[in-house]
Amino acid sequence: MSTTTELLKGAAELFPDEVVTQAHVRHFDLPLGAGVFALITLDNGLDHTKPTTFGPQSLANLDAALDQVEAEAAAGKIVGVGVTGKPFIFAVGADLKGVELLGRHEDAVAIGKGGHDVFKRLSALAVPTFAYYNGAAMGGGVEVGLHCSYRTVSKAIPAFSLPEVFLGLVPGWGGCALLPNLIGADRAVSVIIENSLSQNRQLKGKQVFELGIADAIFEGADFLEQSLLWTASVLKGETEVVRQEIDRGEGWDRAVERGRAIADSKVHGAAPAAYRALDIIAAAKNGDLRQGFDAETQALADLIMGGELRSGIYSFNLVQKRAKRPAGAPDRSLARPVTKVGVVGAGLMASQLALLFARRLEVPVVLTDIDQERIDKGVGYVHGEIDKLLAKGRIGQDKANRLKAAVTGSLDKAAAFGDADFVIEAVFEEMGVKQQVFAEVEAVVPAHTILATNTSSLSVSEMASKLKHPERVVGFHFFNPVAILPLLEIVRGERTDDAALATAFGVAKKLKKTAVLVKDAPAFVVNRILTRFMGEIQNVIDEGTPVATAEKAVEPLGLPMSPLVLLELVGPAIGLHVSETLNRAFPDRFTVSANLAAVVKAGKRGFYVYDSGKPELDPEVAALLVQGDSVLTEEQVRDRVLDAVAQEIGLMLDEGVVAEAQDIDLCLITGAGWPFHLGGITPYLDRSGVSERVLGKRFLAEGIASVPA
Numbered sequence: 001m002s003t004t005t006e007l008l009k010g011a012a013e014l015f016p017d018e019v020v021t022q023a024h025v026r027h028f029d030l031p032l033g034a035g036v037f038a039l040i041t042l043d044n045g046l047d048h049t050k051p052t053t054f055g056p057q058s059l060a061n062l063d064a065a066l067d068q069v070e071a072e073a074a075a076g077k078i079v080g081v082g083v084t085g086k087p088f089i090f091a092v093g094a095d096l097k098g099v100e101l102l103g104r105h106e107d108a109v110a111i112g113k114g115g116h117d118v119f120k121r122l123s124a125l126a127v128p129t130f131a132y133y134n135g136a137a138m139g140g141g142v143e144v145g146l147h148c149s150y151r152t153v154s155k156a157i158p159a160f161s162l163p164e165v166f167l168g169l170v171p172g173w174g175g176c177a178l179l180p181n182l183i184g185a186d187r188a189v190s191v192i193i194e195n196s197l198s199q200n201r202q203l204k205g206k207q208v209f210e211l212g213i214a215d216a217i218f219e220g221a222d223f224l225e226q227s228l229l230w231t232a233s234v235l236k237g238e239t240e241v242v243r244q245e246i247d248r249g250e251g252w253d254r255a256v257e258r259g260r261a262i263a264d265s266k267v268h269g270a271a272p273a274a275y276r277a278l279d280i281i282a283a284a285k286n287g288d289l290r291q292g293f294d295a296e297t298q299a300l301a302d303l304i305m306g307g308e309l310r311s312g313i314y315s316f317n318l319v320q321k322r323a324k325r326p327a328g329a330p331d332r333s334l335a336r337p338v339t340k341v342g343v344v345g346a347g348l349m350a351s352q353l354a355l356l357f358a359r360r361l362e363v364p365v366v367l368t369d370i371d372q373e374r375i376d377k378g379v380g381y382v383h384g385e386i387d388k389l390l391a392k393g394r395i396g397q398d399k400a401n402r403l404k405a406a407v408t409g410s411l412d413k414a415a416a417f418g419d420a421d422f423v424i425e426a427v428f429e430e431m432g433v434k435q436q437v438f439a440e441v442e443a444v445v446p447a448h449t450i451l452a453t454n455t456s457s458l459s460v461s462e463m464a465s466k467l468k469h470p471e472r473v474v475g476f477h478f479f480n481p482v483a484i485l486p487l488l489e490i491v492r493g494e495r496t497d498d499a500a501l502a503t504a505f506g507v508a509k510k511l512k513k514t515a516v517l518v519k520d521a522p523a524f525v526v527n528r529i530l531t532r533f534m535g536e537i538q539n540v541i542d543e544g545t546p547v548a549t550a551e552k553a554v555e556p557l558g559l560p561m562s563p564l565v566l567l568e569l570v571g572p573a574i575g576l577h578v579s580e581t582l583n584r585a586f587p588d589r590f591t592v593s594a595n596l597a598a599v600v601k602a603g604k605r606g607f608y609v610y611d612s613g614k615p616e617l618d619p620e621v622a623a624l625l626v627q628g629d630s631v632l633t634e635e636q637v638r639d640r641v642l643d644a645v646a647q648e649i650g651l652m653l654d655e656g657v658v659a660e661a662q663d664i665d666l667c668l669i670t671g672a673g674w675p676f677h678l679g680g681i682t683p684y685l686d687r688s689g690v691s692e693r694v695l696g697k698r699f700l701a702e703g704i705a706s707v708p709a
Contacts, residue, residue, distance in 0.1 A: 015098040019044050021058035021091070023065035027078070034232035035079035038069045041086065048088035054140045055095035056111070059118050062144075066121045073126040079235055081125060083144060084132040084224060093139025096167075096313050099304060103708040108304035112297035115140060115173035120293070122147040128235065132227045133205075133214060138163055142213075143171060146178040150234060150241060151213065152227040156220025157205035160213075165196035165273045168312035168677045172300030176280035177292025183212040184246050185255035185281060192281070193259040193274055197266040215241045248285055256282045270558030271308045271677035305707055307687045311679030314705035318666045318680070319514070326490075326505060327659035328517040330498040335506035336448055341365045342416055342423035344437050346378025346409060349454065350426035352482040355382045358406045360511045366416040367409045375409035382407045414444040422507060424452040424476055429577060434463050442467050450503050452476035456574075457523040457581045460493040471497040474504045477524060478513075479671045487671030488513040489524045514670045519657045522585040523578055525664060526671040528657075529681070530566070531578050531590065532648040536641045537563045538593040544628040545637060547607065547617055553637035557684065560673045565615060568606030576600050589648065598624045639690075646685045646694040653699075661699040679705045 021044045030037045040062070044052045054062075072078045085091055094111070102108050122129045122144070131145030133153040137160050145151050153160070162171045162179070170176055171192060180188035191211070195201040209217040218226035233239040246252075256278055263274035276299040284292045303309045341357045343350050346369040358365045369375045383404050390400040410416040417423055423445060425437050438451055445451075451473045453463055464470035475491020488508045492501055501517075508515035518524045523531060541550050551562045559566075567575050576597060582590035599607065599621055608615035632640070649664055658664060665680025678684045683705035685691045686698045702709040 015055055015057075015095070015101055018055035018057050018095060018098060019046070019050065019053065021052050021054060021061060023058075023062040025065050025068055030079070030232040030235070031229050032232040032236055032238075034235045036077060037080050037082065037228070037231070038072060038078045039082045039084065040065050040069070041084055042091050043086040048086070048135070051089045051092040051136060052085055052141070053092055053095040054115065054144075055098045056114065058095070059114055063118045063121070066118065066125075070121065070125055078127060080128045080130060080231060081122070082130040082132055082228075082231065083122070083148065084134050084227075085137075085141075086135075088135040090133050090135050090137040091141030091144065092136060093141050093143075093163075094173075096316065100310070100313055100703075101708070102304055105301055105305050108301035109297060111304070112172050112300035115143075116293045116297060119144050119147045119173055123149070130227070130231050132224060133157060133160065133208065134220075134223050136160070139171065139175075140173050143173040143175045143178070146174050146182065146213075150215050150231070152216045152218060152223075152230060153205045153208045153214035154220045154223040155205045155217055156223070157208065159202040160205070160208050161195060161200065161202050162192050163196055163200045165193060165277055166200040166312070166676055167316060168271060168273045168306070168309035169303050170273055170277040170280065170296060170299045172296045174293065174296070176277050176296050176299075177284045177289050179213070180252070180255075180281050180284050181246065181287055181289070182243070184244065185252040185285070186247075186258065187211050188281060189255045189259040189262075189278075192277055194262050197262060197274060212244055215243075248287075252285045253282075266560075267558035267675065267677065268555045270556045271675070272306070273303055273308065273677070276303065307683070307706060308677040310707060311683040311687075311705045312676045314679045314683060315665070315669055315676040318662060319669065322662055322666055323486075323514040323670070326515050326517055327663060329505045329515070330502040332502060332506060334499045334502035336421065336450070336499060336503045338421040338450075338503065338507055339363050340420045340422075342420040342441070342445075343367045344413075344423065344425040344441065345369055345427045346374045347426065348381070349478075349480065349482070351378040351381040352480075353424060353426055353454070353478065354378070354407050355385050356482055356511060358382070358403050361507070362402075363406065365407050366420070367407070368411065368413050368416050369409075372409075372411055375411065379407060379409045413440055417441060417445050417449070420445060420449055422450045422452065422503070424454060426454045429455065429458065429574075431458055431462060434458065435466055438463060438467060438473065442469065448472075450474060450500050452504065454478055456527055457578045459522070460491045460520045461495065464493050464495065470495040472500045474500045475518070475520065475524070476504055476508075477518075479526070485671055485673070486512075486514040487526065487667055488515045489518045489526070489667065489671070490515050491518045491520050491524060493520050514666065516658065516663050516667055519655065521652070521655060521657045522582050525652070525658060525667040527578050528582065528652065529645060529648060529664070529668065530672060531575070531582050533641060533645050534563050534567060534575065535579060535591055535593070536644045537637075538596055539591055540630075540632055540637050540640065541625070542593055542595050542627060543630040543632075545630070545632045547625075549632070549634055550637055553634040554641060556638070557678060558675050560675065562615075564607045568608065572596060572600045572604065572606060589644075595625050595627075598626075642685065642688070642690045643694050645681065646690045649682065649685075649699070650695045 021042055024041045027038050042052050069081045129148040131148040131151045162175050164171050208214050216230050259278045280295045340363055343354050346367045354365045354367055367378050386400050386403045389395045423441050460475040464473035474496050477489040479485040479487050490504050505515055537550050579592050583592045607621050609618045661682045665682055668674040668680040682699035691698050
């Protein structure tokens with residue numbers, strides 16, 4: 001038994017529930033009389049909704065297939081070997097369910113070494129090898145192809161990536177060493193670092209070819225046939241594959257430095273994966289693949305045993321699994337059909353909602369407002385955005401025409417909403433205004449119509465309290481920008497019925513949003529946590545800590561932006577309004593900053609100016625600040641902020657604002673852009689000891705978002 005076989009057998013015993021990928025070998029004569037060819041097809045026996053992965057048994061199956069073709073190649077029975085996948089899927093990498101189970105460093109080393117040992121056999125065969133990227137390829141799926149002599153890619157591929165850094169890993173089966181040696185360090189940094197840290201940006205087939213990862217590109221309809229014809233022409237010497245020359249001088253070093261700058265801007269040194277990947281890319285400059293593979297294995301094992309990866313996998317599972325089965329959602333059969341949508345308001349938020357409903361639901365959407373000028377502006381915004389989609393090639397002319405025709409405006413609520421099934425308000429965030437709007441809408445809509453509010457902090461129950469049918473009112477809180485942030489907080493009021501709630505969840509699914517059921521509590525989830533977080537930052541500034549110290553204190557969390565830059569994005573006036581709402585509800589924990597009120601009163605859009613291209617404290621804001629004489633260190637600020645957040649989350653869970661801590665994290669990841677490597681927030685609070693310090697217990701059990709005990 002080989003060392004590789006022993007490694008994989010041991011790993012397989014740790015992962016008995018692996019969805020096993022088979023490696024089927026078939027032989028046929030290539031076109032052009034090029035000779036007998038062996039094609040390995042990776043297939044787990046399931047349809048495209050269950051992508052092919054590599055666990056230990058799957059790697060062992062590929063290893064066995066390579067035993068067969070290696071013997072055939074050595075005996076001169078075949079002229080080449082190809083690897084492809086089942087319909088629509090090439091392979092999407094390591095099986096993360098197995099990675100979660102690993103509790104020892106040596107087991108993690110076995111996974112890294114096992115993958116390398118199997119994949120690198122492709123480059124050692126006595127005949128040329130070909131990867132045919134016929135469908136989605138990620139992680140180890142991309143890497144198995146990098147070990148081949150040649151690669152083709154389908155134009156129809158929707159997703160191709162090395163997403164490991166996004167999750168808290170490195171491409172550990174050849175990606176860090178092979179890719180820069182194939183396409184150059186700068187392009188490799190874009191794929192491995194920049195795309196991963198840009199919310200796991202995916203490549204399309206055309207981009208894969210243009211980057212030089214694939215040597216040829218073909219249409220999806222006859223992709224394999226064309227790939228095999230091209231393979232035959234390569235083997236017969238009729239087609240010569242010419243690749244770009246790699247800059248192994250200063251260009252390589254500049255690329256690595258660019259990668260470090262990207263990592264610093266995204267994670268601020270708070271997560272190790274990007275930096276480990278860049279170290280391997282830097283060392284790969286000399287072309288020593290064996291050294292690179294060894295470094296990958298070591299980095300892979302170290303990161304597998306670290307908290308960031310476990311948090312990354314936890315985040316991945318939240319977004320891919322929990323988000324698709326929202327906790328507490330009613331039976332979907334109770335949902336009512338929605339054939340027309342009404343939007344009260346025609347401002348920017350309302351207009352964004354109108355565009356989203358029209359695009360996703362493909363039903364008529366009508367906006368109303370207090371005057372025709374506002375309505376015309378709102379409809380004009382939607383039509384302008386549709387024109388932009390058309391210009392970018394995202395939609396065709398027919399679709400653009402249909403969307404424009406679907407979105408209209410009217411001053412007459414009765415005419416606009418008389419046959420609407422779902423009406424959402426997006427007007428000024430003031431209870432009296434929203435109650436009046438709902439009273440007017442209830443008077444003109446059918447009995448079955450769902451009334452939704454996009455309120456960010458007000459009580460849905462109070463909003464519905466004066467209506468004849470409060471049971472049909474539901475909170476439907478989007479996050480700005482609507483087109484980008486996936487979260488939708490669905491709020492159940494005290495009298496909201498299951499039909500209204502089920503309809504809201506059904507609409508959310510069609511809108512392709514991540515819906516989380518939330519209790520009707522002040523500011524719901526994201527805004528409550530962010531307001532407590534921001535409130536403590538503001539408090540320490542008010543008490544005397546310099547702005548720069550307070551901002552820098554939370555950099556180790558690796559958040560997408562600093563607290564005061566976030567405040568600028570949200571808008572100081574909105575931040576002040578939410579803090580006032582929460583102060584009324586919880587005056588012992590939520591303060592209203594006099595300094596923030598002064599900034600809002602002065603009409604300032606934020607604390608910073610950007611004259612130098614970087615954020616600098618606005619001298620006019622600095623002159624407004626009235627501070628005490630209590631100056632904290634960065635560590636003291638960080639402890640105080642995290643203690644406050646842990647306390648607030650503990651109270652929210654006690655109140656039943658959401659079902660579990662996992663929903664808190666799902667909300668922060670999808671609604672506030674908190675990084676995958678944090679797992680939202682609760683894994684970080686557990687890992688850093690804050691949870692136990694504040695609450696005397698962890699939010700999550702050992703082994704959830706952490707290495708098993």
